[in-house]
Amino acid sequence: MSELLNLPTGKLQYGPYSPSRLEVATCGYAFHKQYIDPNRKKGKDRGSSLAADRGSVVHEVFERMNEQMMAGNYAFDQKVVRKWVSDAIQKYSSAYEDMEMIMECVRLYADRPVKNLPSDAQIEQKLALNSKLEECDYDSPDALIRGRADLLWFDEDLRAHILDYKTQPNIEEADTFQMGIYALVIARTFKVEEVYTTIYFARYGKYSKPHLWSKEDLARIEQILLARIETVENRVSFDPTPHNGCQYCPFRAECPVMKDNFEVNAETGLVSVIDKNVFNPHGDIYRATKLAGILIQLDELMTLGKDNLREFIKKYEQPVVSGNKAFMYKPSEEIHWDSVNKHHRMDIFRILEKHNVDGRNYSCFSNKSLTPVFLHEENKEEMLKELNEVLIRKAKTTFNCYKI
Numbered sequence: 483m484s485e486l487l488n489l490p491t492g493k494l495q496y497g498p499y500s501p502s503r504l505e506v507a508t509c510g511y512a513f514h515k516q517y518i519d520p521n522r523k524k525g526k527d528r529g530s531s532l533a534a535d536r537g538s539v540v541h542e543v544f545e546r547m548n549e550q551m552m553a554g555n556y557a558f559d560q561k562v563v564r565k566w567v568s569d570a571i572q573k574y575s576s577a578y579e580d581m582e583m584i585m586e587c588v589r590l591y592a593d594r595p596v597k598n599l600p601s602d603a604q605i606e607q608k609l610a611l612n613s614k615l616e617e618c619d620y621d622s623p624d625a626l627i628r629g630r631a632d633l634l635w636f637d638e639d640l641r642a643h644i645l646d647y648k649t650q651p652n653i654e655e656a657d658t659f660q661m662g663i664y665a666l667v668i669a670r671t672f673k674v675e676e677v678y679t680t681i682y683f684a685r686y687g688k689y690s691k692p693h694l695w696s697k698e699d700l701a702r703i704e705q706i707l708l709a710r711i712e713t714v715e716n717r718v719s720f721d722p723t724p725h726n727g728c729q730y731c732p733f734r735a736e737c738p739v740m741k742d743n744f745e746v747n748a749e750t751g752l753v754s755v756i757d758k759n760v761f762n763p764h765g766d767i768y769r770a771t772k773l774a775g776i777l778i779q780l781d782e783l784m785t786l787g788k789d790n791l792r793e794f795i796k797k798y799e800q801p802v803v804s805g806n807k808a809f810m811y812k813p814s815e816e817i818h819w820d821s822v823n824k825h826h827r828m829d830i831f832r833i834l835e836k837h838n839v840d841g842r843n844y845s846c847f848s849n850k851s852l853t854p855v856f857l858h859e860e861n862k863e864e865m866l867k868e869l870n871e872v873l874i875r876k877a878k879t880t881f882n883c884y885k886i
């Protein structure tokens with residue numbers, strides 16, 4: 483296919499690549515299942531389809547909002563926005579379950595939109611490079627790497643700015659490999675030397691710090707990209723490789739790592755380890771890596787099991803007991819800091835002042851901000867008593883495994 487790449491068959495077998503395809507390639511088994519297996523199913527498990535549909539709905543609604551902002555109108559009509567949400571959910575139906583979160587993402591974006599979005603910004607740009615890393619059509623059979631920019635614009639110095647929306651819970655910097663790929667594709671397509679990437683975390687309404695990709699950075703990303711593609715194309719083993727991404731893997735249930743290492747008693751459901759030696763690496767790096775993989779798998783399964791148990795207990799409204807422990811929801815109380823900050827700030831200032839603590843250092847009070855005060859306060863008993871009188875509490879229920 484190309485002089486740039488070392489390809490075993492001379493042509494690309496598993497492309498076109500994208501940051502997510504390269505991410506899946508971390509595990510040979512998942513990659514094979516998703517992109518090579520002739521019997522592969524397009525279906526996703528419930529968890530991944532809910533997350534994907536939620537992301538698609540948020541992206542689609544933000545797209546509509548951006549179109550309106552590009553026309554200079556930043557005032558959103560709630561009725562219109564609701565229609566955009568409902569139209570998007572018709573297409574990505576499992577997102578219905580997450581309506582509350584979607585509406586919150588939309589509210590936050592309307593509150594904190596991209597400032598001064600130019601009228602010629604580009605929305606949902608689908609771009610691709612061929613094996614010579616030159617621009618080509620997104621659907622071209624020659625496409626080697628493809629990327630999508632949620633929002634793209636150029637400033638007066640011809641620097642490109644990419645904004646990528648994420649609905650995931652974890653916050654990251656805008657200098658990831660995925661962002662580097664987008665920057666590379668944009669730089670090559672539009673022949674610009676500097677690209678800024680920013681991530682917008684929709685569920686928190688937060689923008690990351692913009693990251694500048696220089697010409698040298700892009701040259702480095704290019705080499706990493708080519709090395710990754712060559713590694714995947716030359717792959718001979720499609721063994722499972724547990725890693726942090728296992729939590730999003732749609733093949734978790736059938737993953738051989740579990741089958742190789744654990745036995746599940748069909749009657750009791752108890753899991754036993756087939757080879758106990760696996761839990762002691764005996765100074766062997768291969769065993770240590772295997773053990774790390776198993777522990778990640780177990781961790782994932784624990785999370786999955788707890789989620790399922792939580793749903794069961796919610797539905798049937800009863801604890802599930804095993805031995806002297808029970809999984810259940812327990813009522814408890816927590817301080818309603820929003821309310822405290824709204825209605826009792828002056829009372830807290832007064833109490834702190836009485837105990838020689840300068841309350842003006844606190845923009846808002848919380849468990850975290852007040853803990854150091856308690857640690858250093860000599861009369862903490864008395865201060866706590868006084869604070870307790872003004873700290874409003876609210877009821878909550880906590881799910882956990884409790885001793886009974």
Ligand code: SF4
Pocket residue numbers: 509510511512722723724725727728731732733734737738739
């Ligand atoms: S669960 Fe992890 S190890 Fe198993 S197939 Fe999926 S990504 Fe690979």
